[in-house]
Amino acid sequence: MNSRRYAKKQATEVIGGTNMPRLRSSIDPEEQPEFLESPTSYRIGTNQSQLLCSFCNGIYYVDNNTFQQVMSAMEEGIDNPFCCDDCEAELEELSH
Numbered sequence: 001m002n003s004r005r006y007a008k009k010q011a012t013e014v015i016g017g018t019n020m021p022r023l024r025s026s027i028d029p030e031e032q033p034e035f036l037e038s039p040t041s042y043r044i045g046t047n048q049s050q051l052l053c054s055f056c057n058g059i060y061y062v063d064n065n066t067f068q069q070v071m072s073a074m075e076e077g078i079d080n081p082f083c084c085d086d087c088e089a090e091l092e093e094l095s096h
Helices: 064-075 085-095
Strands: 012-015 016-019 049-052 059-062
Touching: 049 064, 059 064
Parallel strands: none
Antiparallel strands: 012 016, 049 059
16 A cells, blocks of 8 residues: 555646645645735735725735835824836836
8 A cells, every 4th residue: 555645636737747746735825924025905814914006095905014114104293105017007107
């Protein structure tokens, strides 16, 4: 009897012709907090702190590091420096 256990096909990745098991965190993006860098319109993973976009006034949730950076900038007298991805892309397009 073969005692080796194999990961489910959906949890394996073929690398160089060999099936390599993947961690659940590489399958489920909610388990990858380091990849949740951009703001979201809902609370998910590490994006638990609420900020308003300074251009569209939309509510976005960001990670604690981003929230602390924005709050520090505002304490130094800078207007709300937070800009959502959509507004940032639009501003970049207008600048060209």
